[in-house]
Amino acid sequence: xxxxxxxxxKAFGDFIALDNLTLDFPSGELVALLGPSGCGKTTLLRxxxxxxxxxxxxxxxxxxxASDTHVRERQVGFVFQHYALFxxxxxxxxxxxxxxxxxxxxxxxxxxxxxxxxxxxxxVQLDWLADRFPAQLSGGQRQRIALARALxxxxxxxxxxEPFGALDAKVRKELRRWLRRLHDELHITSIFVTHDQEExxxxxxxxxxxxxxxxxxxGSPAEVYQQPATPFVYGFLGxxxxxxxxxxxxxxxxxxxxxxxxxxxQHGEVIAFxxxxxxxxxxxxxxxxxxxxxxxxxxxxxxxxxxLEGRDDVAGQHFDVELPASHPLAGSLITGEPVRLQxxxxxxxxxxxxxxxx
Amino acid sequence: MAAITANLYAQHDRAALLENRQATxxxxxxxxxxxxxxxxxxxxxxxxxxxVVFVEALAKGWxxxxxxxxxxxxxxxxxxxxxxxxxxxxxxxVFGVAAxxxxxxxxxxxxxxxxxxxxxxxSVSPVVAGLIYVxxxxxxxxxxxxxxxxxxxxxxxxxxxxxxxxxxxxxFVARELIPLLQAQGREEEEAAVVLGAxxxxxxxxxxxxxxxxxxxxxxxxSNARAMGEFGAVSVVSGHIRGxxxxxPLHVEILYNEYQFxxxxxxxxxxxxxxLVTLAVKSxxxxxxxxxHD
Numbered sequence: 001x002x003x004x005x006x007x008x009x010k011a012f013g014d015f016i017a018l019d020n021l022t023l024d025f026p027s028g029e030l031v032a033l034l035g036p037s038g039c040g041k042t043t044l045l046r047x048x049x050x051x052x053x054x055x056x057x058x059x060x061x062x063x064x065x066a067s068d069t070h071v072r073e074r075q076v077g078f079v080f081q082h083y084a085l086f087x088x089x090x091x092x093x094x095x096x097x098x099x100x101x102x103x104x105x106x107x108x109x110x111x112x113x114x115x116x117x118x119x120x121x122x123x124v125q126l127d128w129l130a131d132r133f134p135a136q137l138s139g140g141q142r143q144r145i146a147l148a149r150a151l152x153x154x155x156x157x158x159x160x161x162e163p164f165g166a167l168d169a170k171v172r173k174e175l176r177r178w179l180r181r182l183h184d185e186l187h188i189t190s191i192f193v194t195h196d197q198e199e200x201x202x203x204x205x206x207x208x209x210x211x212x213x214x215x216x217x218x219g220s221p222a223e224v225y226q227q228p229a230t231p232f233v234y235g236f237l238g239x240x241x242x243x244x245x246x247x248x249x250x251x252x253x254x255x256x257x258x259x260x261x262x263x264x265x266q267h268g269e270v271i272a273f274x275x276x277x278x279x280x281x282x283x284x285x286x287x288x289x290x291x292x293x294x295x296x297x298x299x300x301x302x303x304x305x306x307x308l309e310g311r312d313d314v315a316g317q318h319f320d321v322e323l324p325a326s327h328p329l330a331g332s333l334i335t336g337e338p339v340r341l342q343x344x345x346x347x348x349x350x351x352x353x354x355x356x357x358x
Numbered sequence: 359m360a361a362i363t364a365n366l367y368a369q370h371d372r373a374a375l376l377e378n379r380q381a382t383x384x385x386x387x388x389x390x391x392x393x394x395x396x397x398x399x400x401x402x403x404x405x406x407x408x409x410v411v412f413v414e415a416l417a418k419g420w421x422x423x424x425x426x427x428x429x430x431x432x433x434x435x436x437x438x439x440x441x442x443x444x445x446x447x448x449x450x451x452v453f454g455v456a457a458x459x460x461x462x463x464x465x466x467x468x469x470x471x472x473x474x475x476x477x478x479x480x481s482v483s484p485v486v487a488g489l490i491y492v493x494x495x496x497x498x499x500x501x502x503x504x505x506x507x508x509x510x511x512x513x514x515x516x517x518x519x520x521x522x523x524x525x526x527x528x529x530f531v532a533r534e535l536i537p538l539l540q541a542q543g544r545e546e547e548e549a550a551v552v553l554g555a556x557x558x559x560x561x562x563x564x565x566x567x568x569x570x571x572x573x574x575x576x577x578x579x580s581n582a583r584a585m586g587e588f589g590a591v592s593v594v595s596g597h598i599r600g601x602x603x604x605x606p607l608h609v610e611i612l613y614n615e616y617q618f619x620x621x622x623x624x625x626x627x628x629x630x631x632x633l634v635t636l637a638v639k640s641x642x643x644x645x646x647x648x649x650h651d
Binding site: 049051071072076077078080082084085086087088089097098101102146149150152153 | 545546548549550551552553554555556559563564567568
């Protein structure tokens with residue numbers, strides 16, 4: 001089922017959580033709502049579910065205006081960050097809850113419920129835990145049970161609010177892969193909220209990047225990563241070194257130094273981003289590139305991360321460079337050594353803070 | 359309160375751990391002094407008076423004891439006490455759950471006022487509570503004349519006693535539930551609604567089971583207060599023997615008439631009631647702790 005939100009606006013007092021937002025979620029896709037905390041992503045999810053009322057705007061489910069439909073009639077499945085399992089019920093009773101709450105006329109028989117619950121527990125691979133209570137399960141197991149419970153009522157949409165947020169790193173990775181496989185089996189339109197860009201890029205068909213209640217960019221994981229539309233998106237998707245300067249003939253002038261871009265750059269004040277693995281260190285104090293000084297060299301497995309401090313015109317700024325541990329520089333750089341930085345690839349945006357003024 | 363005691367039970371293991379470790383163990387004289395002071399206080403001010411009640415009650419033998427209990431006025435007092443509790447406890451149960459639910463789940467104007475009002479019976483002297491009803495319902499009171507015309511008796515009659523009892527027991531259930539409901543949050547209820555549960559289904563299947571031990575605890579405390587209330591009931595009762603005397607009032611009358619054995623015999627009934635309440639309360643706390651783990 002497709003979901004459309006149109007001109008949704010929602011404020012909590014002075015804080016604008018959703019700023020006139022319009023979005024389409026096509027049928028059958030797994031979409032990630034990605035953004036920093038407080039960007040409105042959870043609020044949007046709750047508005048779609050009906051748990052939160054928007055101040056204005058419409059939510060369309062399958063083309064029908066659902067704005068005034070009660071939560072229980074929207075047929076959505078909702079998975080909460082902290083699971084929200086019914087703590088006084090066994091796993092079986094938790095999963096059976098939605099079926100047992102149906103009006104008498106359409107409620108399945110107890111035998112049918114039993115069959116269905118076991119089927120769902122097998123789907124989440126936890127059939128053997130049917131008689132346990134939530135408190136006896138691990139976080140990852142609880143979240144899988146929460147998912148089985150949400151699926152029991154055959155929802156038309158599945159909404160997941162930071163589903164892996166409360167889990168430790170290893171379990172989170174496993175569950176991500178598992179959720180992706182599950183979605184490939186069920187093809188139910190799903191939206192999940194996350195602040196973890198790696199999670200969004202790994203799991204989703206499509207990523208919606210949000211900031212300050214607005215959509216910054218929508219696209220496939222590859223698109224948003226490789227062609228970020230705004231400085232915010234670039235900065236949010238992975239580590240980045242940030243340079244501010246004036247566009248000039250050879251690239252971007254930052255004081256007397258020049259960041260060579262190898263491409264034509266729009267005029268005026270610009271912000272440039274360079275990923276840490278796309279920045280080269282040149283072992284010379286003078287010459288081309290951005291002046292910097294090595295402040296720390298860290299070896300993290302296959303990667304060596306070099307932390308640098310800016311010199312001269314970029315004094316006070318920090319830069320990160322990542323090298324393969326086998327790179328000749330990785331072992332030989334000395335703390336305090338003056339170097340120059342040259343980018344292999346640069347992404348340039350007009351500076352939004354000064355663009356408006358010009 | 360139930361949640362706090364549940365926590366106490368959980369801490370028991372940790373306390374044992376501290377005690378067993380040389381590094382964290384306190385000096386012997388510290389333990390003996392603190393424990394000794396607490397136990398001495400407990401013995402002199404609680405255990406001894408309780409024992410005196412039973413000793414005095416049985417001072418003139420079993421016969422006098424039983425006679426004092428089966429005497430018609432005593433039986434009437436028992437009946438009235440039970441009646442007052444039987445009406446006020448369910449009333450407060452319904453009111454307490456409704457108020458706690460409203461306060462923790464909805465935002466509305468006057469919420470803070472409602473919370474303050476619930477606590478009012480705790481802060482107002484019971485005598486004042488009784489007087490309020492006298493001022494409103496007595497023949498010289500605000501609606502007294504109207505009641506008189508319609509031949510309805512409130513003050514110096516059973517309805518007044520029930521009203522006073524309801525007033526003093528109002529906070530118990532709500533006070534137990536509010537912190538627990540606040541701590542548990544709305545998520546489970548939201549999950550239930552998304553799964554298609556209707557309002558009363560959410561309440562019955564999700565909210566209520568989660569607070570059942572706190573609720574029972576509130577009811578027990580409310581019941582203990584209802585049966586033991588003296589001040590407020592004393593003001594509205596009029597002390598008519600065999601008609602408007604509750605157990606505590608009956609004890610006072612007997613005592614003032616120098617019928618010490620009888621007074622203590624009836625008092626022992628109240629004391630027994632307190633012991634049963636304590637036992638049930640401990641059991642509930644133990645169960646709540648189990649539910650907590």
